[in-house]
Amino acid sequence: MHKATMMIDKDIVISPIDERLYGSFIEHMGRAVYGGIFEEGHPEADEQGFRSDVLNLVRQLNVPIIRYPGGNMVSAYNWEDGVGPKENRHRKLDLAWRTIETNQFGTNEFIDWTRKAGSDVMMAVNLGTRGIEEARNFIEYCNHPGGSYWSDLRRQHGYEKPHDIKTWCLGNEMDGPWQVGQKTPEEYGRLAKETAKALKLVDPTIELVSCGSSGSGMPTFPEWEAVTLDHTYEEVDYVSLHQYFGNQDNDSQNYLAGTMELEHFIHTVTSVCDYLKAKKRSKKTMMLSFDEWNVWYHSADQDKEMEPWQTAPPILEDVYNFEDALLVGGILITFLRHADRIKMACMAQLVNVIAPIMTETGGAAWKQTIFYPYMQASVYGRGVSLQAVISSPKFDTKDFTDVAAVDSAVVYNEDAGEVVIFALNRDLKNDVVAEAYLHHFANPRVIEHSVLENDDLKAVNTAFQESVKPHANGENSWEQDHLQLKLKAASWNMIRVKVDGEK
Template sequence: MLIDKEFKIAEIDKRIYGSFIEHLGRAVYGGIYEPGHSTADENGFRQDVIELVKELQVPIVRYPGGNMVSAYNWEDGVGPRENRPKRLELAWRVTETNEMGTNEFMDWAKAANTDVMMAINLGTRGIDAARNLIEYCNHPGGTYWSDLRREHGYENPHNIKTWCLGNEMDGPWQVGHKTANEYGRIAAETAKALRLVDPSIELVSCGSSNSNMPTFPEWEATTLDHTYEHVDYISLHQYYGNRNNDTANYLAKSLDMDNFIKTVISTCDYIKAKKRSKKTINLSFDEWNVWFHSNEQDKQIEPWTVAPPQLEDVYTFEDALLVGSMLNTMLKHSDRVKVACMAQLVNVIAPIMTENGGGAWKQTIFYPYYYTSVYGRGTALNPIVQSPKYDSKDFTDVPYLDTSVVYNEKKDELVIFAVNRHLENDLHVNIDVRSFEGFEVVEHVVLENEDAKATNTLENEQVKPHSNGQSYKEVGKVVGILPKFSWNMIRLQKQKINK
């Protein structure tokens, strides 16, 4: 492998390490919000959860959905709690109490040191509700909706910068599902109205719900024909699972993610050319993760209950490796992927799990997310990699070595994230780092386990990293061993010369 500081992809937007909280399952109720819990503050926010979110350094959180937003009346979640209605929540067929709403979530985000990406309902609603919501959130005062916010105890505007124009509107499962032309028209007109209220905002147009949709990528082309000059990003959503218990094939699925990103970029640039536009649309990969473990148990949930356990995937060691590769994939496309949201943050297909009334713990996928978020800040570099390859059921020429590289010039730090996909053999790597003179290896973190299906619980953390990785600096290169079937972070720092 050759790494050179001149082989720059892009400056990484920190929002690539974002996440997502939907009013779904125990993400909100029992996750971030549980009044009466031993760690809850005066707002009912679980401090044990907030500390874990802070540890991840999550820069932005998408809210309040997700499928849920497509039939959500935002007005139900503001004002005195005792006056808020309980509603049938149609996306997940539960009862929504509306104890948590817009203002409470903004309070939580402030406590968790994160920004908010607000999603609006373009399923059952449209321009009018959207322009009222942004007036409520972002206008200083002197108008009906902004003064109502002030009456609710929020004198200063929330100044939410990033807004999603609906959610997965290509999906037949979506309440208010639309054709591409229908969505493109309403999204463009809503975008124009929102910008009239606050010209400083950024807007995300709905892309395809996943790369297997029959309308992909025609959906992107058609909707962008309407929205191109009115939005800044188009969204991508993708989840993967190992339903056939084929680990080699499963670990290769980040190649599918790579192809998905490339196809969306191509489609955006086609519309740019078609319109003779000087504007470039970037990508918001605002739902991504592993999701398949909980599918069967979710079918047994009693309808119209309040905050039942839903989508509570218990993640395995091999899931953590794929998550590491998915993060690598986005870093390799950081010239166009500017925002991304691991879906979701707590309890619901999440890196953080809780017990109601009990503790909180880190799932296996927490660790690659944590290290990449904390140490993957700076400039993404394009390494020249030569790796042995393998074929699997769905993929050919899969490199055993999957890697991304980040150079943080301010910290004089070079970080290599690497997954060894080989199930049986270590990978011996020689990394040419001649352009990083004076840099030495300061840490080699390894996530490894003999059991691909090992999981973490509150009482027993079977999957956790260690810092005993074998890598060292020689003249002009780093020599290292990536253990079989492992995720790695090799961190180098420039050594200060004492005069």
């Protein structure tokens, strides 16, 4: 039997966990909005056309913040098109996804929907085709109490009180050649800095996210971060990171080791941020917003066949399997271990479009495989992230060496009196027995050992059958001075340990 050890100490803390680590994303693309969260005439639609079945699933995820309205879409989007009486709104061409945007759902509808979902808003402004003027008008519309043109227009639209949106993104993936209004780092850095100044003059209480590179594989990375942050460092609070994963080669063991590349990405961006801090003699530490992440590759071929200029066509509708859920669990573990720098993260996206929740237009809604690790981390991963010392068996894959079989993060929720161990055994062949030593905790006892496992790595969930879901029959026992956990091969585990405080 393969063995691992976990040394967990109440007093060795990485950082308090910002609850926004478990955020998500809704973009106007595909069926994320139309047929996803909003579908007038659906049997489950409420008086505003919001699908209550979808809202119920979103509430189960306990999503703290949701990014909107894009994404690539925002770089050619006029926010004014989506406010005011619906009969006066115009159908427009969405250049990002080459679809028709009806604008029957816009800013105010999204605010109403997030309030029903129990989530805050991360709003993005268009720095592709637009700039400072439109951005400052937008925040005035959303956040200013009244007595000015744009804030009074909001009140005329039926929203007397300001929306009070506290988190704003300065554009999206502006180094991407696919982006409408692509910028050089110097162009973006100057524009973002001046836009940031204007937004904070309207509302000094907001936090701002500067665009990082579109991904670690971009030729602009990490010079983009170095150049843009040289302009924006003192004006913004976060820099964004985006990364997607796929198993195009059908090498599952290599695929599950992919979070090692994620670790490298985070370390690189952190290093660039700290270089800028030193260069500027700044007292501020730049934090990270990992505001796009997920698995994305299953739908690539079908999306190539999509005819342009449809309304809400089914694009990026990845059907996730069991191994995707394991990888998502590994990503969340990585974020928790970097909770000192990653303060926000958004699974892209929330409904239908590379999402944990799927719907049929006019029909059912259901949980994809990735729903479960995301839900468990969001619901139970609140508190402080502990610096666990883990010794694990290792193996090599095609792209990675010394891959730890057991990948784990530990959270202590003092208010709930719980230590929560998230453990991924990404060895596809071997079970691992993990010995967990809990120091400075009084009277620890296991109250739940949830396991997500399946004999078929390619198993999926549908509207009619849920093949991949966790069970509560994880094997554990107390052996003198430690907790012994059996971590099945290819399994995601959540172990909740009740404690009475400090020993």
